[in-house]
Amino acid sequence: MIILKKEPLSGEALKSEILRTIKELPPMPQSVFKAREIMSNPKSSFKELGQILEMDQGIATAVLKFANSSYYGLSGRVSSIQRASVVLGHKTIAELITVATASRLLGKKLDGYDLGAGELWRHSMGVACASKIIATRKNPGLANDAFTAGLIHDAGKLILGSYILEWKEEFQQFMADGRKTFLNAEREILGFDHSQIAAEVCKNWCIPQLLATAIEYHHYPSRSQGSELAYIVHVADVIAMMTGLGLGADGMNYQMDDKAIEFLDLQRKDISNIMVEILAFVEKTSEEMSGPG
Ligand SMILES: [Fe+2]
Ligand SMILES: [Fe+2]
Secondary structure, rough: OOOOOEEEEHHHHHHHHHHHHHOOOOOOHHHHHHHHHHHHHOOOOOHHHHHHOOOOOHHHHHHHHHHHHOOOOOOOOOOOOOHHHHHOOOHHHHHHHHHHHHHHHOOEEEEHHEOOOOOOHHHHHHHHHHHHHHHHOHHHHHHHHHHHHHOOOOOHHHHHHHHHHOOOOHHHHHHOOOOOOHHHHHHHHHHOHHHHHHHHHHHHHOOHHHHHHHHHHHHHHOOOOHHHHHHHHHHHHHHHHHHOOOOOOOHHHOOOOOOOOHHHHOHHHHHHHHHHHHHHHHHHHHHHHHHOO
16 A cells, blocks of 8 residues: 655745744734834833833733843842833843743744753853853943844744754754754755744844844854854854753754854853853843743
């Protein structure tokens, strides 16, 4: 008896199916757009911002949770968004809104990448923290953007995870000789790698171009036409992998860009210091948040 196996989509059909899936990701909540609009207007008041955010209880609770974590230094001292924005300032609140929104998505289990529940979240928090540390040394003006870009750099994995699972055997065969990278496999088999997909996700979420470029080139910053942020997130990603945060199926198969360390003027000692710092940060925030959400 011949059993006909239903072939999964491939080629152009698969590519359009993947692009369609991006549209199914939860959108950035309306309150986030309104909050960004308010923050971009210098005449806006803390009160207005507080009012908008408090209308979305999910976001408001998450923002307060993060604001009260030891990382942001308010340890349990603020109980209203309005107060948090006065103490932390608009820029940090913008960062918190992204963290709160991303945390709802990144905590999921991703079988295609062998990432258990919360693992991508821990990896992303590690990369966000390392990106911020590197940016603070190299170009402090980029520190907040570096944190946000680091946090959502792997959002493309949310889309590709289930397709990788569908094409598991092909991925295993492709990787069998140990010379190819997982990114090559993603491009070859699915038509996109997760950084290209993340760039599309950024468009959907209206993420500013500076961050979207860094995210798109986080695995090959030298193709970014000199995006400092792309180099920062790239090195932060590798450092987080070195600590074992979110290694998953692909972690051992990434290559560090040869010029990145020199470009960012980092020494071996700096890298080990950053590793220690991000591990402590992830440990602490995970405890304080008791998981994403
Ligand atoms: Fe990545
Ligand atoms: Fe990553």
